Amino acid sequence: MAGTPGCVRAAQSAWWWHEHASPVVVLPPASDGGRQVTIHGKPAGTAYSLFDVLDLVHRADLPAEDRAVDDPELIEWQGGGPYDWNSPNTPDTANE
Template sequence: MTPAAKLVVYPPDENGWRRVRYDGVAIGVAHRPSDIRVFLAAAGMEDAEDADLTDPGFVEWRGGGPEAWEPSGKPGNGSGSV
């Protein structure tokens, strides 16, 4: 059985914001991948700036990957950079 990812990024809401949980705790609502790194640093993660947001063992992207930041109901346009 694969261990659950420590970081979960939820689908974009109607404004394009994505709720973020780390180790089971809500840590913020992100509008871009760089927001997630800021939240991780504030949560005490060492080397948050170097976190691999594409590693499925670390992060579970729900409702689209790191490129999906469009409001719900619209396809991602690739505007978010990892």
């Protein structure tokens, strides 16, 4: 891209990101166990379970039914995967 104007490089970079990034991003768990979800870069809501994430995906008309929740082309899980809902600062009480 040497010699390419900055605005063209930025547009090309944005195109690559748009074409290759997961449309759904689930952020790390908060102290209450909820995880913020963005869809196409916009806040979609807070999920407290995998079912909440799937509901947000369905509401956004994304094809969740034919993709696994661990498909990185659909969902990027940050700070834990689809079965991690406790904040690192919150003790796990599921086994008590």
